[in-house]
Amino acid sequence: MHVCIIVEGTYPYITGGVSSWIQMLIENMPDIQFDVVHLAPWKWTRPFGYKMPKNLKHIYEYLLFSSDFSKKDIAFNERDLVKYVRQLIGLKEERAKFFASILRTAAGKHVDYMLLSKSFWNFLQEIYIRYFHEEGFPGFYWTIIGFVIPILGAIQALPPKADIYHSTTTGYAVLSALSGKYYHGGKLIVTEHGIYHREREIEIIKSTSVPDVYKKPWIEIFKLISETAYAECDALTTLFEKNQIFQFELGADFKKMRVIPNGIDVKKFSSISKVEHDTFNVAMVGRVVPIKDILTGIKAFDALVKEIPNSRLYIIGPTDEDEEYYHRCLELVELLDLGEKVIFTGRANVLKYYGMMDVLLMSSISEGQPLVQLEAMAAGLPVVVTNVGNCPEIALDPDGQSGFVVEPKDYVAMAEKLIILAKDKSLRETFAQNGRKVVSEKYTLEKMIDSYRSLYEEVLGNV
The missing domain is CATH 3.40.50.2000 (Glycogen Phosphorylase B;)
Known part of the structure; x- marks a missing residue:
């Protein structure tokens, strides 16, 4: 069995709850081969915070604000991509389903070329005139670019072929995991330690660097990604029942949901x-x-x-x-x-x-x-x-x-x-x-490991 864990800015550089959980997961399933895809806004210069287990074969590092990604097929037609995004904005229902179809088509392809296209420029002007014309255009432009680049970067961060993609968030990490699922045909498990879209919403609301006029659209983007993750995953876990309330609010399927508490030695x-x-x-x-x-x-x-x-x-x-x-x-x-x-x-x-x-x-x-x-x-x-x-x-x-x-x-x-x-x-x-x-x-650690091992077997149809 080959499992690829996708993280945002944590393991193996930053110690803490999520990273310790990953280390325990890998160490205590020595018969399973693991890879880690690490997404970050910058290149880390600090040393690893953990000793790498023998069954952790590779750590792939991708920069969300860089176009230096490997192993992608041909570029996505930027006109088609802009057309799809325009249609997505116009939808009032089934946005997650449509967004998933865009991600499925984009998996394994260059999508950042869209930013250089005339189609995207014209699209930005339409959005500006329709919704943000009272704001200065330079501020609008760089704010939108700041929203879009890490999303495109995450989509382009194609993981290696694996049986299971295990995402630790419903944010940028799950976009990479979905690319792996669609491109390679693996299964997707999402584990939320905290509820990602709620955490981002609180951060954005409190932010003094994001003008108020852009806060609601940015919050809605993160909600859309979470909703899509819930719809497209093969299993959804969290640490405690209270979190499931927020997952239900964005349409999570009860049949896919599990509570697997943390465990310790x-x-x-x-x-x-x-x-x-x-x-x-x-x-x-x-x-x-x-x-x-x-x-x-x-x-x-x-x-x-x-x-x-x-x-x-x-x-x-x-x-x-x-x-x-x-x-x-x-x-x-x-x-x-x-x-x-x-x-x-x-x-x-x-x-x-x-x-x-x-x-x-x-x-x-x-x-x-x-x-x-x-x-x-x-x-x-x-x-x-x-x-x-x-x-x-x-x-x-x-x-x-x-x-x-x-x-x-x-x-x-x-x-x-x-x-x-x-x-x-x-x-x-x-x-x-x-x-x-x-x-x-x-x-206990034993209960946690047994639960994830059983879940891995279940999503692969081995039980």
Whole structure:
């Protein structure tokens, strides 16, 4: 069996939940040959964040803003492509079906030549006069080009021949995966850790660089891609049931849908020995980037220190992904005079730290189903998490509460929960016991691997 996983800007360069999930998937199915197609806006200069498993045969890298793609057939007739796009815009129903037919025709062909054609120029002028004539034309032109180029780049990023194309998003990655499905005849599985079109919608709405007049069309483009992915895939998985509501809204077929939770090596974390220590130690584990909202976590810790002076905050994770944000965190630590109470470990093995930790704090503003939370629970740590993704359902599991849930950005509430845990060792032990139980029963690596192996066999008709 040959599986090609398609990613956007994550594995193997960026560590984190999706990348760790991919690494575990490949490592634990050594009998399956894997390839990875990595889509990114630029060429990475950093080293891989993971050791490549032996059954990972190739990593193909494509730049979304480049025309340097390999193994494509003849160019797509630009007049036909512009005609199809014009028809697509005019449709009110069955857009996904029509868009899929365009992608099927375009698979394996050059489509970026459209941008240089007179047909496309005339089409742009039509759109401008009809919808955006009150805007300046240069701004309109470059905004549209910015929308279109990565879409064309993703369509042209033809994956190698494989039995299964496994896309990790319903964005640019799935456009590449669909090209593989149509051109080579493979099956398509889509796994959403978060709901891609909703995440992009939130980003676009909040963006200050995208003029308001262009926000709705851009949001609709991402919704169309997701809707097409749901219609054309052979199987659709997500990590938890709440996500399926949003998939249903865009027409996902219940017969194709599965919930496959994340899984971890429970034994590896549950076997960590506790280390005696005199301080109350708080762990924040993950990349030091804005989406993890480390700044709010530091503010919560500052409030904790005022009540429990003998506290320490260990921020365990790489600091080089967004150095500007990392320096903002350092400046806040200095401003709050926290000094040696806050320790940035950089990239590190959490197994070396969990034994001396008392609680995990997650202040993220967006999550799916974080492996960090599951790993900490398996290690016997109570958690304080934000009300995002599947974090609250895990922490407040009906089979045993393992921590507290607060709203994102609410550092006062975070501090209050940390103080409660600092003062109540018995509660910490109860949460720890519950967490171990929930993870060992519901979130094991064995269950996750068995589920994906069965799904691979199912879509290939081997069961």
